[in-house]
Amino acid sequence: MAETGEGKLRFGIIGCGSIGPTHAGAINQIADAELVAVSDVIAERAEKVAQKYGVARVHDSHRALLADPDIDIVCVCTPSGMHADNAVEALRAGKHVIVEKPMDVSLEACDRLIAAEDETGKKLTIISQHRFDAATLLVKEAIDAGRLGRIVLADATVKWWRTQQYYDSGEWRGTWQWDGGGALMNQGVHTVDLLQWLTGGVSSLYAHTRTAAHERIEVEDVAVAALTFENGAVGTMTATTAAYDGLPVRIDIFGTEGSAIIEGDRLKMLKLKNGEEYASEQAAAHALSVAMGGTASVKDEAATRAATAEAGAVWGDAHRAQIEDFMRAVRTNGKPLIDGRGGRKPIEIIKSVYQSARTGQPVTLGK
Numbered sequence: 443m444a445e446t447g448e449g450k451l452r453f454g455i456i457g458c459g460s461i462g463p464t465h466a467g468a469i470n471q472i473a474d475a476e477l478v479a480v481s482d483v484i485a486e487r488a489e490k491v492a493q494k495y496g497v498a499r500v501h502d503s504h505r506a507l508l509a510d511p512d513i514d515i516v517c518v519c520t521p522s523g524m525h526a527d528n529a530v531e532a533l534r535a536g537k538h539v540i541v542e543k544p545m546d547v548s549l550e551a552c553d554r555l556i557a558a559e560d561e562t563g564k565k566l567t568i569i570s571q572h573r574f575d576a577a578t579l580l581v582k583e584a585i586d587a588g589r590l591g592r593i594v595l596a597d598a599t600v601k602w603w604r605t606q607q608y609y610d611s612g613e614w615r616g617t618w619q620w621d622g623g624g625a626l627m628n629q630g631v632h633t634v635d636l637l638q639w640l641t642g643g644v645s646s647l648y649a650h651t652r653t654a655a656h657e658r659i660e661v662e663d664v665a666v667a668a669l670t671f672e673n674g675a676v677g678t679m680t681a682t683t684a685a686y687d688g689l690p691v692r693i694d695i696f697g698t699e700g701s702a703i704i705e706g707d708r709l710k711m712l713k714l715k716n717g718e719e720y721a722s723e724q725a726a727a728h729a730l731s732v733a734m735g736g737t738a739s740v741k742d743e744a745a746t747r748a749a750t751a752e753a754g755a756v757w758g759d760a761h762r763a764q765i766e767d768f769m770r771a772v773r774t775n776g777k778p779l780i781d782g783r784g785g786r787k788p789i790e791i792i793k794s795v796y797q798s799a800r801t802g803q804p805v806t807l808g809k
């Protein structure tokens with residue numbers, strides 16, 4: 443393995459279906475990163491990515507790729523229920539590992555992966571790319587700086603549309619074993635993670651789920667939950683793939699000193715009782731910079747990303763930001779923004795939603 447402190451970091455991708463090529467495109471945009479190998483059990487998928495990005499080594503399985511000594515970082519882009527198995531193997535093969543969301547489909551699998559992270563000392567991150575959106579970073583910074591006061595209510599909605607053909611397009615989609623859930627585990631996990639990260643965590647919940655509008659799926663296409671947060675605030679979470687023909691994701695956070703709304707990946711509103719009001723990332727980033735002097739942690743990153751946001755974020759851009767954060771952790775032996783324990787948090791919430799819906803009882807987390 444290369445000395446990771448200098449030179450290019452060399453990447454390999456396991457799984458070249460829908461999201462694998464997004465990783466390839468993001469790596470391709472990073473100057474000190476190089477994609478050296480790709481793999482897929484469906485050979486033409488890996489070959490297509492290899493051709494597009496001039497990758498010399500194409501493997502027909504994850505194991506063949508992991509045996510390659512020239513790879514520093516492996517991206518796991520296989521179906522959700524394979525993530526922990528693939529990632530544990532990769533860590534034990536001496537690689538640093540980026541795992542697509544969700545971390546895996548059970549808490550037992552997440553815990554196995556965290557144990558391997560601890561045991562090998564290799565770096566691990568779980569993709570939650572919207573944490574790196576300028577809007578999210580700004581709202582997080584404003585909350586952490588106390589500008590919204592004490593949070594009293596937080597709501598998240600993922601009202602999307604997925605066709606029956608979408609679920610029929612892959613054997614693993616819509617199954618408990620490989621998808622691990624439906625609208626909440628697959629589509630909603632991003633927003634569950636943002637909600638828990640922004641608010642500081644969920645402590646208990648009560649939920650209903652339904653398979654209401656699709657056929658031939660085992661999992662939910664509608665989920666609603668009433669939440670209690672660790673700071674005592676309450677809120678709600680709704681996720682569906684049955685809302686024709688889809689709305690932007692939305693997170694509303696109300697504090698004693700102001701409110702913040704994120705819609706899609708953009709800041710819709712940040713409004714404080716002291717009269718400050720911002721309707722764009724740029725304005726909010728500037729105000730936050732001024733208000734916080736040079737002390738903010740994510741402010742500079744947010745301000746930089748806000749400055750480019752107006753040009754229209756390209757798909758894959760947030761993946762690039764998370765991969766860069768991970769590369770920084772690898773090079774400095776530091777912590778990525780999301781490690782194994784961070785990646786587990788939204789899975790615990792989602793599994794608790796399923797438990798509550800199944801039993802008809804509220805669930806207290808962390809038990």
Ligand SMILES: NC(=O)c1ccc[n+]([C@@H]2O[C@H](COP(=O)([O-])OP(=O)(O)OC[C@H]3O[C@@H](n4cnc5c(N)ncnc54)[C@H](O)[C@@H]3O)[C@@H](O)[C@H]2O)c1
Nearest residue numbers: 457458459460461481482483503504519520521522542543
């Ligand atoms: N972050 C995001 O926005 C985002 C978006 C889409 C998908 N995802 C996640 O990415 C994962 C993959 O989703 P997808 O839509 O790309 O699925 P997909 O079915 O399109 O692709 C998965 C690929 O993995 C390959 N594969 C399976 N076993 C393998 C093995 N042992 N070695 C090598 N390749 C193997 C399959 O042949 C397939 O091509 C899922 O967990 C999904 O939740 C994340």
